[in-house]
Amino acid sequence: MKIPYHWKQKWIKLLQRWRSFKKEANLNLHYLQDDLYEIDKVAKPYFRAFTVLLSLLVIASILIPIGFELDPEMRELNQQLEIWVIIGFVLSFVLRLGFTSDRPAFLQNRWFEVILSIFSVLVLTDIGVSLITFIDAYIFGIDDPREAFITFLKGYLLLFVIIKFVQFLPELLDQQKNTARFLVYSFLSLIAVGTFLLMLPGATQDGLGLQFIDALFTSTSAVCVTGLIVVDTATHFTLFGELVILTLIQLGGIGIISFATFLFLFISGGLGVGQMNTIKDMVAEKNTSLVASTLKRVVGFTFAVEAVGAIAYYISWEVSFPNQGQRILFSVFHAVSAFCNAGFSLFTNSLADPLNATNMGINITTMTLIVLGGLGFTVIWELIRKRTDKGRWRSRLSIHTRTVLVTTAVLIIAGTGFILWMEWGNTLRGYSYGNKFMLSLFQSITTRTAGFNTVDTGAIGISATLVMMIFMFIGGSPASTAGGIKTTTFAVLMRSISMTIKGYNRMELFNRTIPNSTIFRAVTVLLLAFSCISVSTILLSVVENHAFLDLLFEEISAFATVGLSRGITGDLSAWGKFIIVVSMFLGRVGILTFMVAFASRMDTHKYEYPEETIMVS
Incomplete structure (x- = not known):
């Protein structure tokens, strides 16, 4: 069938108009993208401040059920915090989506956040709660689907906070001109966080938390891997308090900056020259180019030795534990404490109890961990890498x-x-x-x-x-x-x-x-x-x-x-x-x-x- 000439003319004019409109739209979009880029640069500090505020809300919402007894008033406060956490998460996602210049790529790369944002909006509405309840009741069988989702979201956001801190670390390292001062401030910051956590009512068996001076003393003793105690670690602290002390010992032994840098290397895979130069003294490495590999060896060796030590403790203990979970906790706690040379023990008399004092396995394990932790990573790595014959070794x-x-x-x-x-x-x-x-x-x-x-x-x-x-x-x-x-x-x-x-x-x-x-x-x-x-x-x-x-x-x-x-x-x-x-x-x-x-x-x-x-x- 032959197409009439005037139809062809109209089709050509329509294509010309479309091309002209597309060209003008692309030009305007280009200007808009430039504007968004400039706005994004200006808004970056505000986004960072908003992220910090959201992080504090997430941490507070996680700590309240753990560190406090949930009476009606505290439960209501926690619920309000959870609502603000959800609103903050959705608002953060929407703002980042609005300011990005490539929304399809943004949505494609963050599809999991899209799903969480949709569910978050549903949780905030009665219809959404009913829908989620219906789905979970007939598919997953969860008793309280809303609470389960909020718990999952808080865990996800906590992981998000940790990743953001790790990603911010290179910028923090670049700003440091005095490595020694940076090291001092890192230890002080860790001690301050530990003091706050040990003052929470949920950290102690009596539900009152430690007094400030006792919390400061215990936190400093743990971070500085000393082991002096003003209260009995074995009987005074809850599981939460014991885990706080264990974490402080581990981070204090390795160094919080060294551990955070290790996480950054694990995520990104590299550091700049200036960043490696800042951290080289913390890992006792003179060659700047070897800082990353040395740091990986330090952290890897630490975890490997502590894991072997925990297994040895678990096998060697003849003490009667109420359950296997407590036996595992004691094994891990003492392995970390011994290798980090901390001296904290979950026994009232340290290892002076008759069942521990003359236990060959406990003695050998503890002494080996102490010596390995006290030799220094530089010496240990040199001993490991030597593969020459004994005559020349x-x-x-x-x-x-x-x-x-x-x-x-x-x-x-x-x-x-x-x-x-x-x-x-x-x-x-x-x-x-x-x-x-x-x-x-x-x-x-x-x-x-x-x-x-x-x-x-x-x-x-x-x-x-x-x-x-x-x-x-x-x-x-x-x-x-x-x-x-x-x-x-x-x-x-x-x-x-x-x-x-x-x-x-x-x-x-x-x-x-x-x-x-x-x-x-x-x-x-x-x-x-x-x-x-x-x-x-x-x-x-x-x-x-x-x-x-x-x-x-x-x-x-x-x-x-x-x-x-x-x-x-x-x-x-x-x-x-x-x-x-x-x-x-x-x-x-x-x-x-x-x-x-x-x-x-x-x-x-x-x-x-x-x-x-x-x-x-």
């Missing part, structure tokens, strides 16, 4: 690793011998020869860093107590979860004394010359630690009415983040607890690091003054 270890291993072995052996000799007829009386050796070995290892005990620390004699204080002061190794002045500092100082007595004008160790800057740093750490302990002990003696030996032991234990006590921690006054809190914090971040964080830096002089000697005798 030792010679290829770095001087740092060799120093750490030799010093650690000497301290463990010496400590075991001293305690065995001094406590043979005291706290070790009544045990077999094998158990006496095992108990002495355990106290020697735990004294330097961990805080667990298999004998009554308060019953130990004065001579052994003085030896333990020396070992606590020395502590563990650098780049570990241990405290103290560190084994390498002690080794450098001892070697420096030996070389000076022999008349050398330089220091040598394992056929290597140690630079003077290392010796200066070791002396500085020693003097700062001694000064801090001295001042704190004097202050404690002013505000407390306890024996001087007990106060000195408590202070050294706090500063060295050990956690052992002669039984006076719970009896300290508020001022005494605050002094111990400050000591634990300085001991964990490092007093030298703390002073560097807030000291004004000076440029290195490019000139030298004439040399002249000073008489020192």
Whole structure:
């Protein structure tokens, strides 16, 4: 059939008009997209503030049922918060959809949010509630579908909050010019959050929550992996409180920034040079390009060792637990606490109960975890990656690793011998020869860093107590979860004394010359630690009415983040607890690091003054 000519003309004119309209529409859309982009840049701070507000609502809505008893007033408040959470989620989605320049792609990539938003709108209406109730009743069989959906939505939003924080971390790292100060602030922030959570009524068995000073003390002790306690962890806290403490120990041991950066690497896969340069000191890695791989090894090794330790605890325990869930909780809690050198225990007497004190499996597991956690990730990784034959293996270890291993072995052996000799007829009386050796070995290892005990620390004699204080002061190794002045500092100082007595004008160790800057740093750490302990002990003696030996032991234990006590921690006054809190914090971040964080830096002089000697005798 032949199409009339005038119809063709009309069709051509119609196509021309359509093309003209499409061109004009595309041009206007292009301008609109540019406008939306500019609006999006301007609105970004407001979106961020809105996201923070929504995050706070989500966290509050999650914490209220956990941390408070749901009386009618609290239940009504929680329901109001849940409604605002739903409204905020829908509003956030609509605003982001409105400001995006590519809505089809936005909807395609966020289809799950689309579904949640639709269900959220339905939940806010009576018709939607009836529809969801009908669907769940006949398909899923859920008793309260609305509550189930809200719980799921809050869990999703909590995950969203965590991801947003992790995504914000690179920007936060880029803004840091002082790594030491950033480290200090990260620990303070974690301590503040832990203090707030432990003050919630749901954290304690009595439903009252901890008082501020006790919550601050417990949170600091957990974050700084110390182990000193003002209330009995085993009986005073609920499951929620115990999980809070466990989380604080884990994040304090690894470092919250290190753990958050690990999550970012897991999600995105990479960091910028500036970001890696900021975090390299936190993971004890000198090479900036190896920061990401080192961080993954640290976190991966931590979780792997803790998992093996939890299994070993589970198998070794002969204690009767009410159920398997509690046995698993105890196993995981003590594995994390031991590897992070925290010393927190869910037993009232730590591991000094008869069933634990002489249990071979418990002793070996705990000592192994403590030593691995106290050696330092740098040393452990160097030991793992060495695959040469035994004849050449030792010679290829770095001087740092060799120093750490030799010093650690000497301290463990010496400590075991001293305690065995001094406590043979005291706290070790009544045990077999094998158990006496095992108990002495355990106290020697735990004294330097961990805080667990298999004998009554308060019953130990004065001579052994003085030896333990020396070992606590020395502590563990650098780049570990241990405290103290560190084994390498002690080794450098001892070697420096030996070389000076022999008349050398330089220091040598394992056929290597140690630079003077290392010796200066070791002396500085020693003097700062001694000064801090001295001042704190004097202050404690002013505000407390306890024996001087007990106060000195408590202070050294706090500063060295050990956690052992002669039984006076719970009896300290508020001022005494605050002094111990400050000591634990300085001991964990490092007093030298703390002073560097807030000291004004000076440029290195490019000139030298004439040399002249000073008489020192």
